[in-house]
Amino acid sequence: MRICFVSHGSGRGGAEEVLLETLECLKEQGVECLVLMPGDMGLGADLRKMGIPFWRVPFWPWMGHKGAWGRTQSAARNLLLSVPVALRLKAWKPDIIYSNTMVIGFGALLAKLLGKPHVWHLHEIGYEDHGLRFDFGDKFSYGLIGSAAACIAVSKITADKFAEHIDRSKITVMFQSVHRRPQWQEKATGAEAVPPRKHALRCVIVGRISEGKRQEDAVVAMDELRTMGVDAELLVIGRSNPGYRERLDEIIRDRDLGDRVNILGSVNDRLPYVQSSDVVLMCSRFEAFGRVTVEGMLSGKPVVAANTGANPELIRDGENGLLYTVRDTRELASKIKYLSENPAIASAIGRNAQTWSAAMFSKERFSDEIIPFLRGIAMSGGSGAAREEHSVAS
Numbered sequence: 001m002r003i004c005f006v007s008h009g010s011g012r013g014g015a016e017e018v019l020l021e022t023l024e025c026l027k028e029q030g031v032e033c034l035v036l037m038p039g040d041m042g043l044g045a046d047l048r049k050m051g052i053p054f055w056r057v058p059f060w061p062w063m064g065h066k067g068a069w070g071r072t073q074s075a076a077r078n079l080l081l082s083v084p085v086a087l088r089l090k091a092w093k094p095d096i097i098y099s100n101t102m103v104i105g106f107g108a109l110l111a112k113l114l115g116k117p118h119v120w121h122l123h124e125i126g127y128e129d130h131g132l133r134f135d136f137g138d139k140f141s142y143g144l145i146g147s148a149a150a151c152i153a154v155s156k157i158t159a160d161k162f163a164e165h166i167d168r169s170k171i172t173v174m175f176q177s178v179h180r181r182p183q184w185q186e187k188a189t190g191a192e193a194v195p196p197r198k199h200a201l202r203c204v205i206v207g208r209i210s211e212g213k214r215q216e217d218a219v220v221a222m223d224e225l226r227t228m229g230v231d232a233e234l235l236v237i238g239r240s241n242p243g244y245r246e247r248l249d250e251i252i253r254d255r256d257l258g259d260r261v262n263i264l265g266s267v268n269d270r271l272p273y274v275q276s277s278d279v280v281l282m283c284s285r286f287e288a289f290g291r292v293t294v295e296g297m298l299s300g301k302p303v304v305a306a307n308t309g310a311n312p313e314l315i316r317d318g319e320n321g322l323l324y325t326v327r328d329t330r331e332l333a334s335k336i337k338y339l340s341e342n343p344a345i346a347s348a349i350g351r352n353a354q355t356w357s358a359a360m361f362s363k364e365r366f367s368d369e370i371i372p373f374l375r376g377i378a379m380s381g382g383s384g385a386a387r388e389e390h391s392v393a394s
Contacts, residue, residue, distance in 0.1 A: 001378050002032040004094040006107035008061060011041040014291045015123045018154075018176045019043075019100045022121075023052055025177065025367040031374075034092060036085070036106075057085055062105040062141070063132040071135040078106050086113040095378040096149075102126065108144050117149035117377050122171075125161050128286040129212060129309065142166055149377050152370075154289040155310035172373065177366035178294045178357070194276045195262060199233040201225075201340045204277035206270050206292040207284065209248065209263070210241040214306070217283040217329050219248055223255045224333035230340055232260065234281075237273050239266040274299050278346070279339055285326055287311060294361055297321070297353035302346045304335045320353040 003026065009016055020043075023033050027050065035047060035054040047054045059081055060074040089110060098119045099107035111118035126132045134141035145151065146166030152174050153159035159171045203222075207213045215236055225232045236248070245263070252261050267273065270292070274280060280296030282305035287293070289310050296303045297320065305311040306326035315321035322339070324331045339346040359365070 001096075001375060002034070002092065002094045003096045003098050003374065004089060004092070004107075004110070005033060005035045005098045005100055006059075006104060006110070007035055007037040007043070008101045008103040009041075010037040010039040010043045010056075012043065012046070014289075015101045016043050017178075017180060017291065018121070018123065020046055020050070021177045021180055021363070021366070022100075022370065023047075023050060024180075025363060025370060026374075027052070029367065029371050031371075034094070055085075055088075057081060057106075059104065059106040061103045062135050063103050063126065065135045074135060078109060082106065082109040082113060086110050090114060096374060102145065103132070105141070105144060108148070111148075117381060118147075119374070119377060120145055120148045120151045122151055122153045122158055122162060122288075124288045125158060125286065128161070129284070129288050131212060138165065146170060150373075152373075155313050157310050157313065158288045174369055174373070175360060175366070176289070176291075177363045178291060178298065178361040179363040179366075193267070194272050195235075195264075197233070197276070199260065200231040201279070201336070202233050202235065202277045203279045203281055203336060204235040204237065204273050205281040205283060206237045206274065206295075207282075208241065209236065209238045209265075210244050212285055213238070214283040214285055214326065215244075215248055216251055217306070217327060217332055218281045219251050219257065219261050220255070220329040221281075221333040221336060222257055222260045224329055225336060226260070228333060228337050230333075230337050232336065232340070234261045235273055235277065236261065236263040237265075237267055237270050271295070271299070274301060277301065279304060279336055281332075281336075282306060282311060283326070283332070284309065290314060293321075294357050297357035298361070300350040300354040302339055302349040303353065304332065304339070314357075318349075320349060320356050322349070 007019055026033055033052050036057045038058055059078050065071045065074050096119055097107050097111040097116050100121050101123045108118055124130055142165035151171045153171050154176055156173050159173045162171055205215055205218045209215055218234055222232060222234050252258055274296055280301045280303045282290055282293045287309040293303055293305055293314055303321040305315055305323055307323040308326050315323055317323045322335045324335050
């Protein structure tokens with residue numbers, strides 16, 4: 001079986017991590033893979049190590065362009081590129097075209113030109129989580145997504161959202177693996193870069209510093225904790241959206257939290273910062289999955305997450321994590337305070353999280369699901385009969 005993956009990015013974001021883990025599972029089972037990506041911001045080095053060939057194809061996303069000119073320019077570029085790329089791909093003879101995220105429509109174009117089954121891996125909702133809208137409207141775009149042979153949704157909430165627009169039978173819920181760091185309990189390299197602790201309790205929040213991730217909930221919670229008499233600090237890890245970063249800085253300045261909140265920005269390896277912390281926070285307004293939540297769980301840390309998106313699918317409140325009402329900073333602070341005052345319970349929650357996540361997000365479980373799923377699509381040519389036989393029950 002040969003599968004051509006189309007990646008919307010070429011860096012090392014969450015979707016690219018899932019792509020690498022998927023490629024690893026497939027390669028171990030003898031599946032030949034090829035990756036198309038718009039550039040190379042680090043992903044190429046990982047693919048070379050794995051022995052996965054890749055082509056740089058400067059296609060554009062079909063979401064987020066503002067104005068008629070931007071949308072037209074994007075569509076024209078993709079249409080012009082699709083024909084020569086399809087001709088080159090025809091010689092490679094793929095069995096499946098696989099689009100990694102909904103942000104790009106280029107894979108759908110290639111699948112149509114080649115007459116090959118198309119799989120869409122849905123890592124995001126679009127507007128709720130990232131504020132993105134389709135360049136050419138919902139009706140056309142969801143129609144194209146719904147014409148795929150199959151869609152893989154990273155969570156039940158993602159599947160439910162897409163089922164509002166496309167045939168639910170086309171969507172299979174499949175939790176990804178999170179396995180690329182083999183020993184989560186071992187001390188991570190780069191731990192020497194972690195700033196020394198200044199306060200008794202350390203929290204960490206990881207993710208792009210942007211309005212959708214709502215780091216402000218975590219920042220304001222540090223002020224609430226100070227009022228509650230809890231000696232706590234916060235590490236903020238992630239690449240910054242300049243406007244939102246200014247907003248966080250203003251909150252920190254106005255509330256005199258400079259000694260309690262440390263915005264470290266982007267780091268090469270987030271694990272040592274998680275390992276140095278007592279509590280992991282996930283404050284996003286809507287997460288389609290939440291990879292950093294799973295990474296916190298795998299590290300044996302109690303996670304306090306907003307009760308939106310896929311978080312309730314990952315966290316059983318009080319058992320393997322805690323949930324709070326998004327934007328309710330007082331409740332968030334109270335949950336953190338509860339963990340700080342009950343270390344035995346916090347430790348038990350962390351252990352439960354680690355045990356559950358290690359089984360649920362293992363390479364073996366994911367491989368056992370995705371391999372027969374894709375083989376069924378390839379055998380049926382995307383007709384759906386073999387796909388249904390091998391589909392993972394949601």
